[in-house]
Amino acid sequence: MKKTATITLNERVITINELTMRQILDFKDRFSTLDMMAGMQELVTMLTDATPDFLLNLTPSELRTIFEKVKEVNADFFALLPLDVLLAGYRDMVIETVRQNLSALSAGSLLPDMAPVHGATA
Structure with a gap:
């Protein structure tokens, strides 16, 4: 049951x-x-x-x-x-997403939500 x-x-x-x-x-x-x-x-x-x-x-x-x-x-x-085995796949997905985003940033292609607004100053 x-x-x-x-x-x-x-x-x-x-x-x-x-x-x-x-x-x-x-x-x-x-x-x-x-x-x-x-x-x-x-x-x-x-x-x-x-x-x-x-x-x-x-x-x-x-x-x-x-x-x-x-x-x-x-x-x-x-x-x-065990939970650590179950979550290992999630951890790997998060690490891969972060790795891809860092690679894109280092290559000079900012993510859409991080791109500077036209005419904005820092």
């Missing part, structure tokens, strides 16, 4: 869900087609009923509280695939 748990933060009750194997496999397949932030938002919606907007207003300690409950409810999954 699928486990769930609840936690109350800022007067809101949040439900934490145990992932099914189908959800894990479907997410793994979909994550390769999503950007990292979209993937993380989708994962959050599978793990909890909290909205991304609600989560953005939490402090790091409040997020840790949710994460600890997620680990508790999904303990069997994390026992099979």
Whole structure:
């Protein structure tokens, strides 16, 4: 039977869900087609009923509280695939994105949101 748990933060009750194997496999397949932030938002919606907007207003300690409950409810999954292994792919994606951006900057091609505004002075 699928486990769930609840936690109350800022007067809101949040439900934490145990992932099914189908959800894990479907997410793994979909994550390769999503950007990292979209993937993380989708994962959050599978793990909890909290909205991304609600989560953005939490402090790091409040997020840790949710994460600890997620680990508790999904303990069997994390026992099979330790968190450091699971997050290694995310880490590699972040490092590659930073590397590409630094290469573009050093080659003189600024990223669109970093390009100076025409007529602006520093």
